[in-house]
Amino acid sequence: MPIDAELIRIGRRFDARGWVLGTSGNFSAVLGRDPLRLAITRSGTHKGELTPADILEYSGGRVVRGEGSASAETALHVEIVAARGAGSVLHTHSIWSTLLSHRYAEDGGLAIHGYEMLKGLSGVTTHEHREWLPILENDQDMTRLAGVLQQVLAEHPSCHGFLLRRHGLYTWGATPAEAARHVEILEFLLESVARSKESASWRS
Amino acid sequence: MPIDAELIRIGRRFDARGWVLGTSGNFSAVLGRDPLRLAITRSGTHKGELTPADILEYSGGRVVRGEGSASAETALHVEIVAARGAGSVLHTHSIWSTLLSHRYAEDGGLAIHGYEMLKGLSGVTTHEHREWLPILENDQDMTRLAGVLQQVLAEHPSCHGFLLRRHGLYTWGATPAEAARHVEILEFLLESVARSKESASWRS
Amino acid sequence: MPIDAELIRIGRRFDARGWVLGTSGNFSAVLGRDPLRLAITRSGTHKGELTPADILEYSGGRVVRGEGSASAETALHVEIVAARGAGSVLHTHSIWSTLLSHRYAEDGGLAIHGYEMLKGLSGVTTHEHREWLPILENDQDMTRLAGVLQQVLAEHPSCHGFLLRRHGLYTWGATPAEAARHVEILEFLLESVARSKESASWRS
């Protein structure tokens, strides 16, 4: 499937789950690496209703194909591609990621372990794996935020994603399909962790 | 897309999310301003199953095109269009808006701030924005309620929506698409606020 | 729309909302009254995947058209049609109705009032309406249960539905469309009541 069609399809799937309401979320996929050429969703689009015209090509710090501005968070996508060699970066904005990104912000992140679902993350082979999901303070200054992200990714070289406080989840993969799988897995785990916390107060 | 088709499509999307169950909710869009001509959903219709015949034209205090009565809450739509210059007004009726509209009724409204999702509201540029969502007592007397609404909109000139107690959410925008985006954003924020309150009692 | 097609369509809608999982739920519509002829779903079918062959005709105490047995709960449908003059009876089986039917069983029912959504119930004109939803003990003896139901319907002549304990919701209407509207409204109200109870323990 062409990359445009794949991102459009991912948008429809995520919209059905309520992970990209409003104009939230943004998606990218690497088209070439030297120099970096990135397919990225246009700013201000609804991710459940993307058309090919909403997927821009970004390279050398600017849009080189398509009309409109690239997502305001393009700098984060570029940072992740550089740091991880990712082929695709996906950002979603669910209720549970929003909730937990705030609840555990003071701890700087959230540990997830003991779940079979963790095995769906690339390279993880056992539910005994401990995934640390860093939480970054939200910031409207994307250059500054990209700098913080660079540090966080360096400090946590094996993390599969991170949360922006009250802003949502970023994850990535070698391909859009792998990145989408990581979204589904991490969103599942975040809801599981949250409901598990709720169940701690059950009487029996 | 013609305005009828747009309102029909919005109805299907909102129905899928459970925001317009039964015959709840009503939608309008401005067709002309001088005199005001409003496309508005017929009273008693299911918003997930609208047909073009369910979109009436209302002007000068009465239905001028189509069969049946305009939504019982037409006076509120007219008030919002007058006060805000809106091009479209949408009313939804979700579980979370119903819940919070009652829980915070005594406070006269609900403050939402710190969420990135706020940036999807027209004119908001930072998650540090503080949105005040006024709550009005529900009332079956639409003339009286429209009067109260006029006051509330004047007191809160920058609010993007309001709640009717145990009745749901009203929001608006320059176009049906913008109004629909505001619905998605405010419904997301209301669920986030509610679940965040729940999480305050977690043990850790 | 022919009655078969209408019941099939209602089944798909309710299945999408998770109200008729497994083979739960059953639907009927009156085809004629003297003698009573009832279209009713076949026992053991999945309500989200009904075909015309799954809608039987029942009259004079037996299936007069179609193969298989009528729903085990046919006696309850017949009782409701007789007591209320309903044109259609729908039974759903949601999480929230199951939960509340048990939680308030000791009280013999559940009062719902103050919600705008109540106005979608036939004959209700204000949110100040107080709807009493009787709860009956579940029973595998349908003749006995139909007898209890007869009494309950007589005692609560204006109720729009009832719950069977840990078994789900029954409601009805003049037509399948009206009965389906009542299902949506009552299921919405039940979820609202349950989440409202949860919110009572929020810290602020």
Place this chain on the structure above:
Amino acid sequence: MPIDAELIRIGRRFDARGWVLGTSGNFSAVLGRDPLRLAITRSGTHKGELTPADILEYSGGRVVRGEGSASAETALHVEIVAARGAGSVLHTHSIWSTLLSHRYAEDGGLAIHGYEMLKGLSGVTTHEHREWLPILENDQDMTRLAGVLQQVLAEHPSCHGFLLRRHGLYTWGATPAEAARHVEILEFLLESVARSKESASWRS
């Protein structure tokens, strides 16, 4: 419907409910019994997007038709078919099964009784039935886990399914349709049990 088409369709239904996110879940159906020939989903596939190429034939300890590896949990499917004479085995991975499988792991299982929905389980004729759902510790050693499962199935000869801790639900049936019905029923019951526990702390 051919067995491949049936498993594909079940996958789409379960995906819509969020029960097979990422690459979680696996499905099988018996093609022949002497020797055992099993249609089983390929390892690493998304169960909502299965194609015929993702359904392999497994017999005599290896894949005999199709490309790729059979699900890592094939040994569990084989064990269930042998112990129960099942015609189809389905494994799902929902939020609620994950939650309860951990919460009640110390008790070795979970009792469910009093729910009408239980009657959808094969051979159950009353809501007074008490279903014991055993919980097994999760294990990446499938040979060892299959051995534990053999014992558990022998100790609980009438159970209709079991949970793997923080890993999900296994159930089965004479046909894929019956197994799918059991999944819907058990997932409904697990959510009901969990929300019922939550409701125990309501103030009234």
